[in-house]
Amino acid sequence: MPETRTPARTPRRSGRVSIVDVAAAAGVSRQTVSNVLNGRKEYYSEDTHSRVIAAMDSLGYQPNRAAQSLRSQRSMQIGWHIFGEQLQAMRGFTLQFLQALVKATSDVDHHLVVFTHHDDDALQVFKDLVARRTVDAVILSESGVDDERARFLAEHGLPFASFGRLAPDLPQHWVDIDNAAGMHPLVDHLVSAGHRQFAYIGAEGGEFWKAERLEGFRTALAEHGLRVPANAVLHGDDAAVRAHTRRLLARRNRPTAIVAGNDAIAAVVVNVVHSVGLRAGRDVAVTGFDGGAIGLFTEPTLTSVRIPVERIARELVDRCLRQVRDGAVDGPGLLVPTEIVRGGSA
Structure with a gap:
């Protein structure tokens, strides 16, 4: 009712x-x-x-958390598993997502328990969780489509939800964004501003969302009759990003717009632009993809694709608690829309 x-x-x-x-x-x-x-x-x-x-x-x-836990036979805790690299200083999105998860769990009178694993055996920590039942459910992020963590949790009946799509034979307890679609309005914005020469720089790694963002960027350019040269595309670490950006800016026909796969990389690009005597937003447009706090700390602030982490966190927590309350829950995953945050960088 x-x-x-x-x-x-x-x-x-x-x-x-x-x-x-x-x-x-x-x-x-x-x-x-x-x-x-x-x-x-x-x-x-x-x-x-x-x-x-x-x-x-x-x-x-x-x-009264103790009374609630006693009545319900629940810990009133939701776990979030992270990989060690998510804690690196350059991974500003991790803090943004953590803040959203803390609020989402608190709003439904639960605690968030953040945990990681040692060595290369990510599943050992999940075996311990299943044995001890110290959390009622688990949230996964940085998910691979065929995620061994999701497969283990599904097999052992521990409720979970994933920030990232899962294979069709796994429970569809996931929430995600359409990375490719998110690139289209960003490219439209840049093209309408007169840009025709582009470069793309993303983080190293083979995760599907990194490939999707580049593919969405290329597809959006093609819709305008444009393309990005192969030598203007890079996925790399911090040192490679800096070196590649300097090479791009030293070209006689340098790109007028550099699209980054996330805000942390966009911030590095902005710094390199300034280091060679140019200004982001005036001499070369720079854009990111996250729309979080990092983009507010650059000068000028970043134009970026904003990931709605607050809604994603609420949806993940809700999917976890529905399984805790009702048992196995069927249903499709959820794609949530992104939006452009316009700063002074493009």
Whole structure:
């Protein structure tokens, strides 16, 4: 049943704030507050969710986590597995996604447990999770399509959700963006600004989203009758990116626009542009792909494709909790749209 809205009452202020006080402040029923706390999204609207969370914040409501865990036989914790390279300083997107996951889990009265693995055996830590049941569900990121972690969790019945598409024979508990489609409005923007000579620089690695972004870039250029020369495309590490950018800018017919596969690389490109006496956004356009905090720290700020991490985090948490609550859940994965964030770099 959908939530029922009752007239807001002034909650009592003495003693510990209770779920009844929150319900009164939000103008909803006690059951609706419980639904929000336990992530039962089919029973409340986004507006109701916002009002309940606002009431909790204003009253300083602290749910009794121990009692909830005892009643439900759940840990009230969701794990997020990361690879060691995700913690590198240049991986600014990791922090952005972490912040979104912390908020999404907190909004449904859960804790986020971040963990990694040692050596090359990523599955050992998952074997421990299954044996100990220290978390109710696991969120995966940096997923390969045929992800061994997802396959292991599915075989052992531990709920999970993946930021990244999964193979058709795996449960489709994933949320992702269309990387190729995200490149099209960015290229349209650059072409409409008069750019005709392009370069592309991406991070090293064979992950599918890196290939998709380059393919989307090439396809979008082709729709305008343009192409990027093979010697103007690079996937590499930080040193290779810097050296390649310098070579590009030293050419007689240098590119007027450099499209980067993520914001961290775009920030490196902006620095190199400035180091050779040029200015990003004036002498050469530079764009990224993430739309996070890194782009705000460059001068000028980055034009980028924004990944909606807040929505992705909420959807991942919701998919996890639906499995915890209802068992195996069938259904397709979810592609969420991106958008362009316009800064001064292009």
